[in-house]
Amino acid sequence: MSKVTRFAAADPGPAARVSGFMAHLRDHGFRLGVAETETALRALSCVNPIVPSDARLALKSVCAGSVEEIAQFDLLFDAFWMAEGRVRQKVMPTKQAKAPEKSKTSRMDESQSIKGQGTIHTPEDGNDGTETYAEATGKLVASKASNLMKKDLRELVSAEDIRGAELVAIRLGNALRHRRSRRRKAARKGTQLDLRRTMRHSLSTGGEPLRLAKRRRPERPLKIVALCDVSGSMMNYARPFLAFLAGLMRADDASDAYLFHTRLVRITNALRDDDPLRALNRITLLADGFGGGSKIGATLQQFTNGYARNFVDGRSVVIILSDGYDSDTSEVMGAALTNLKRRNCKIVWLNPLKGWQGYEPVAKGMATAFPHLDVFAAATTLNDLADLEHILARL
Amino acid sequence: MTSWTELQTSLAKTGYIASDDLATALHIAVTLGRPLLLEGAAGVGKTEVARALATVNETQLIRLQCYEGLDASQAIYEWNYQRQLLSIRAASEAGETGAAVEARIFSEDYLLERPLLRAIRQEKAPVLLIDEIDRADEEFEAYLLEVLSEFQITIPELGTISATTRPLVILTANGTRDLSDALRRRCIYAHVEYPDRQTELAILASRCPGVEAQLGLQIVGFVQKLREEELEKVPGIAEMLDFAAALAGLGIKDLTADPTVLQACLATLLKTQADRAAIPTEIAQRIAGKAA
Numbered sequence: 001m002s003k004v005t006r007f008a009a010a011d012p013g014p015a016a017r018v019s020g021f022m023a024h025l026r027d028h029g030f031r032l033g034v035a036e037t038e039t040a041l042r043a044l045s046c047v048n049p050i051v052p053s054d055a056r057l058a059l060k061s062v063c064a065g066s067v068e069e070i071a072q073f074d075l076l077f078d079a080f081w082m083a084e085g086r087v088r089q090k091v092m093p094t095k096q097a098k099a100p101e102k103s104k105t106s107r108m109d110e111s112q113s114i115k116g117q118g119t120i121h122t123p124e125d126g127n128d129g130t131e132t133y134a135e136a137t138g139k140l141v142a143s144k145a146s147n148l149m150k151k152d153l154r155e156l157v158s159a160e161d162i163r164g165a166e167l168v169a170i171r172l173g174n175a176l177r178h179r180r181s182r183r184r185k186a187a188r189k190g191t192q193l194d195l196r197r198t199m200r201h202s203l204s205t206g207g208e209p210l211r212l213a214k215r216r217r218p219e220r221p222l223k224i225v226a227l228c229d230v231s232g233s234m235m236n237y238a239r240p241f242l243a244f245l246a247g248l249m250r251a252d253d254a255s256d257a258y259l260f261h262t263r264l265v266r267i268t269n270a271l272r273d274d275d276p277l278r279a280l281n282r283i284t285l286l287a288d289g290f291g292g293g294s295k296i297g298a299t300l301q302q303f304t305n306g307y308a309r310n311f312v313d314g315r316s317v318v319i320i321l322s323d324g325y326d327s328d329t330s331e332v333m334g335a336a337l338t339n340l341k342r343r344n345c346k347i348v349w350l351n352p353l354k355g356w357q358g359y360e361p362v363a364k365g366m367a368t369a370f371p372h373l374d375v376f377a378a379a380t381t382l383n384d385l386a387d388l389e390h391i392l393a394r395l
Numbered sequence: 396m397t398s399w400t401e402l403q404t405s406l407a408k409t410g411y412i413a414s415d416d417l418a419t420a421l422h423i424a425v426t427l428g429r430p431l432l433l434e435g436a437a438g439v440g441k442t443e444v445a446r447a448l449a450t451v452n453e454t455q456l457i458r459l460q461c462y463e464g465l466d467a468s469q470a471i472y473e474w475n476y477q478r479q480l481l482s483i484r485a486a487s488e489a490g491e492t493g494a495a496v497e498a499r500i501f502s503e504d505y506l507l508e509r510p511l512l513r514a515i516r517q518e519k520a521p522v523l524l525i526d527e528i529d530r531a532d533e534e535f536e537a538y539l540l541e542v543l544s545e546f547q548i549t550i551p552e553l554g555t556i557s558a559t560t561r562p563l564v565i566l567t568a569n570g571t572r573d574l575s576d577a578l579r580r581r582c583i584y585a586h587v588e589y590p591d592r593q594t595e596l597a598i599l600a601s602r603c604p605g606v607e608a609q610l611g612l613q614i615v616g617f618v619q620k621l622r623e624e625e626l627e628k629v630p631g632i633a634e635m636l637d638f639a640a641a642l643a644g645l646g647i648k649d650l651t652a653d654p655t656v657l658q659a660c661l662a663t664l665l666k667t668q669a670d671r672a673a674i675p676t677e678i679a680q681r682i683a684g685k686a687a
Binding site: 031033036039046054057058060061062064065067183195196199202203204209309314315343344 | 398
């Protein structure tokens, strides 16, 4: 294999090479469009592109758009342009990669990487085993403690009770609704004079400002983004929580809902179904793997890097309904929540286990999450949910 | 076409030592006429870049400080209402007709320029610094995008004002919230880091030429070590320069000579109660000893 480049045989020209590089970056999660390729080419013309370090700096300033991307960029650049990119090596170092062994020939390398893939699958399977174990303990604890509860949400199975939960959800939604904006808007009544409009009105009265126009701070709705855990350990709470979500969704059109277990599913559209019970059934169909294991960290990470970029901003409240039993390491969840928090949203974690006597967030996942949360509250009984109204109104 | 190394040299002449990354990004942004987005911790000299660039280009610096609730009347333009009122009164006494008055009081004489409008109406392209964009609301960010791509501003009473010259736009952000992808995509990006030892020595030498070489080494070493400690507010470059100025002003020749003076001078570096408590005299002495 040639050591110099992997496109030397039939070189289609610098433009194609650069767009190849852009595709390479895109494969690694950079968000770049066609316009960036053009900018990159023009940026290269500003420097001396023959000098690798110049080309590197120029492309970095165009392609990387955040600290994380800058940290990744040098490796990706080397891999693509410096012929360190035996393609295999690049694909491998994902989170699961074993310490890469230096190989002598490319064939050796390939065979190893295939082997590597094999081993990646095995621990996955192992993971499933531990998940079931985690669920088992979760359920065990749950059934033990349920005796202490007066009225648990899982008793709410009839349609009326679901409707009751919805009412609470709607009230909660309304409590979250109002957040004063700091920008002022024209209004009929207000605390501040709108000089601009007053001036305009005064023209008709010969400069006498008879009609005073006012401005005030408008109320901006907070957008609710709800993530509901439907893994095995949460199974007992899933239906009422979904009813709760359905209520939230119907209360306003801007909100958003997701389910997660080992994957993340967006259920906003399904929940907008007019018939609440049919909505629940549609979701059950959507959420393949309902009641399975839980990968809270990974799904939160997926949410943060995906949907959150479009749907979460400074006027959002992210509500996570989960017991915090995670089969991922707690670092993953910590990192995901840190990133999510950087979108400036409020994070509310409703944990059914918190309603139990003497509960402390000691489960490792919960303990990691705790510092990132704006509200950490219980959600086991309808009364708990109703109490949330006051807490959420303070956000 | 000048190269980025030339830009780096001319920036250095104004007293700004730019890293290779930053100089390249700045050069590309200037050449392509794109806005430059600078991110980095507080006190690494983001704002100073704009000032240095304005000096190099011999043009003026127009600064827009962003804050939550920033709106059009603060960022773009506002009518001078007091003058308008007076003018209307005067006109009605002189018996002028309504249409003529309206045309006059909504003319440019009565327009107050705010930074964005001012920046696009200069004879010579200025440097427009939009500081701490992440503090402004998302709506303002979206509006800014429009201005930055069209370089024109529409005033209902007056019509559309197009840019006479395109300003060099520099945006800074502290990373307190994520900026929209759209804004990031329009900008050339550079992340400004705390300078390494050599760079910081060069900055100290260019800003405080009075500080002796030996003391300079100690100061930079001390501050660099201090940044590795777990502090709430990591001292930036401006703090380092204050520290150096304080020591020079007290006539100190050796950092380790007098623990009480060193502790007193830490007031220029550590700005919170917790940080002061985290670095008591013994630790300060140990760090100073290592730095020497």
